[in-house]
Amino acid sequence: MNDLYLILKNLTRKKMRLFLTSFAIFIAFLIFGAIMALRGALNSGVEMSADNRLVVVNKINFTQPLPYAYVNKVKNIEGVKDVTHANWFGGYYQEPANQVVTMAVDPETYFDVYSELIVDPVQKQAWLNDRSGMLVGERTAKSNNWKVGDRIPISSNIFSKKDGGHTWEMVVDGIFTGADAQTDTGYILFHYKYFMETQSWGGDYLGWLVLTTTDPALNEQVAKAIDERFANSSAETDTSTEKAFNKAFIEQIGNIGLIIFGVVFMAFFTILIVVGNTMVLAIRERTGEIAVLKTLGFSSMRIFKMVLLESCLLSFLGGLLGVAAAYILIQYASDYVARFLPNLVLDQGIFIQALFYMLLLGLVTGIIPAVNALRLNIVTAFNRGS
Numbered sequence: 001m002n003d004l005y006l007i008l009k010n011l012t013r014k015k016m017r018l019f020l021t022s023f024a025i026f027i028a029f030l031i032f033g034a035i036m037a038l039r040g041a042l043n044s045g046v047e048m049s050a051d052n053r054l055v056v057v058n059k060i061n062f063t064q065p066l067p068y069a070y071v072n073k074v075k076n077i078e079g080v081k082d083v084t085h086a087n088w089f090g091g092y093y094q095e096p097a098n099q100v101v102t103m104a105v106d107p108e109t110y111f112d113v114y115s116e117l118i119v120d121p122v123q124k125q126a127w128l129n130d131r132s133g134m135l136v137g138e139r140t141a142k143s144n145n146w147k148v149g150d151r152i153p154i155s156s157n158i159f160s161k162k163d164g165g166h167t168w169e170m171v172v173d174g175i176f177t178g179a180d181a182q183t184d185t186g187y188i189l190f191h192y193k194y195f196m197e198t199q200s201w202g203g204d205y206l207g208w209l210v211l212t213t214t215d216p217a218l219n220e221q222v223a224k225a226i227d228e229r230f231a232n233s234s235a236e237t238d239t240s241t242e243k244a245f246n247k248a249f250i251e252q253i254g255n256i257g258l259i260i261f262g263v264v265f266m267a268f269f270t271i272l273i274v275v276g277n278t279m280v281l282a283i284r285e286r287t288g289e290i291a292v293l294k295t296l297g298f299s300s301m302r303i304f305k306m307v308l309l310e311s312c313l314l315s316f317l318g319g320l321l322g323v324a325a326a327y328i329l330i331q332y333a334s335d336y337v338a339r340f341l342p343n344l345v346l347d348q349g350i351f352i353q354a355l356f357y358m359l360l361l362g363l364v365t366g367i368i369p370a371v372n373a374l375r376l377n378i379v380t381a382f383n384r385g386s
Contacts, residue, residue, distance in 0.1 A: 007310045010286065021278045025318025026325070028271040029354055032264055033326025036350045039260045040182065051216040053113065054223055055245040056209035059236040065205035066235050077225050079218040080211050084109040087195060087207040090158035091188065093144060100140060101187035102154055104195035113210050116179045123148065123174025131194045133173035137185030141175045148172050154188065159199045168198065181345050268357070276365040279311050283369035294378050304374040311366025312359060319358035323351060
């Protein structure tokens with residue numbers, strides 16, 4: 001008799017129990033897939049950071065400006081390859097609640113530093129030639145249904161124009177994408193000079209500088225040289241790698257990693273107890289049958305493998321359905337949260353992790369029932385059954 005046939009029969013003999021147990025596993029892996037995709041989205045700024053990219057901000061606070069003259073001074077430091085700069089705009093579209101990440105940047109150098117951003121050369125040139133134009137990230141364009149050529153009013157909750165208004169009308173000259181699915185494209189870029197010419201207060205200042213080094217091994221040396229160059233000045237600097245900067249920024253809202261670990265751990269611990277208890281009861285109910293199989297010549301190791309495989313099949317049945325549901329959920333959710341999060345992606349790495357946890361869940365919940373079946377004495381089993 002085929003072992004797989006017996007396993008499937010045992011697995012499906014009580015369909016309601018199979019459904020409820022599979023559903024519990026389904027929920028666990030649905031949570032796992034969704035939470036891990038969320039974690040990837042929150043950490044994408046860290047994980048996608050370039051190894052040789054540094055961020056220079058005011059030592060007092062990220063919100064404090066830096067003099068424009070720092071650009072050329074940083075360029076002249078040994079080990080620096082490309083330098084660009086940006087200013088936070090505090091943008092929103094139509095309603096203050098509909099915030100859009102908007103930055104005034106140097107169009108000539110921004111894409112040299114952020115080489116992972118991709119824009120059509122024709123669109124890029126049109127933007128370079130149009131001082132009042134803007135480039136829109138693909139995610140932002142999709143969430144607002146903007147197209148190239150649209151004239152969009154972008155307002156600021158921080159700055160005002162010289163005419164007293166708070167709204168800048170800009171033309172969408174192009175839409176940029178990312179080289180990777182998790183590259184953040186949820187923001188707008190417009191000309192720094194246009195921003196400075198039209199806003200009502202402040203002089204030539206920068207929000208922050210971003211630079212690339214000629215070799216990642218020089219990061220620490222370059223960062224130290226920059227901070228020493230502006231030590232004891234009116235605007236001292238704090239230079240760090242982009243990865244460290246993004247990580248510190250995310251941690252301002254809490255330890256995301258610990259929160260996610262807690263949620264996933266509690267879900268799996270609960271499911272472990274449920275599935276483990278179910279398997280123990282299922283094998284105990286079949287004590288007499290296992291004794292008959294051993295009487296018919298089934299070896300103890302063969303029965304051990306059958307019980308363990310049954311547990312693993314149960315785990316994979318619910319787990320694969322859960323991951324599939326998480327994938328569908330993320331596909332739909334990514335459009336709705338596009339304004340707030342980088343692209344939600346359930347990538348291959350998450351799927352491989354899920355497969356590993358399915359196998360682990362099956363082995364852990366099946367090992368005790370399998371060992372009990374392995375050690376079962378035929379005479380004792382028949383006496384228990386009688």
